[in-house]
Amino acid sequence: MSHSSSSRxxxxxxxxKALRDFDTYIDITLEDLMQLDKMAQKHARLRETEGLPLREIMTSEVITVNPDTPLSDAARILVEQRISGLPVTADDGKLIGVVTEADFLCAMGIPCHHPTHNV
Incomplete structure (x- = not known):
């Protein structure tokens, strides 16, 4: 994402100087204006990223496991590769499922998949 101008x-x-350019009284402090700028920049970043197609952020070199992979090996792969999910593929390479961090938590008896959690 390129920015033609950045508040940075x-x-x-x-x-x-910008406040003086208004040539009228504005009931806002310089600190308020700077805080407003920070908040606007945050919203601008969110707006820019919400419309990104997944191809811009997805991982294309996919690490997979097979259904017989031991849980401990899959967990090690997640940690070592710093990923949160693994596609599970059949011998022919066909996707048959996905195992995620949440699946590991559930398997260990830790509450997961709460409907109140969101991105």
Missing amino acids: DLRREDFQ
Whole structure:
């Protein structure tokens, strides 16, 4: 994602001069304005990323396991590769399932898949 202009380049004095440019009284402090800028930048980043197609962020070199892979081996792969899920494939490479961190938690008796959790 490229930005033609970024608030990272703005400085406190830029905001002071911008406030003076209004040539009228504005009931806002410089700190309020700077906080507002931070919040607006956060919302702009969210807006930009919400529309990203998955191909922009997906992993294309997929690590897979087969249905006979021991739980301990799959857990080790997740930790070593710093991933949260593994596709499970048949001998012919066909996808037959996915095992996730949540599946491991459930298998250990730890509550998971709460409907109140969201991205």
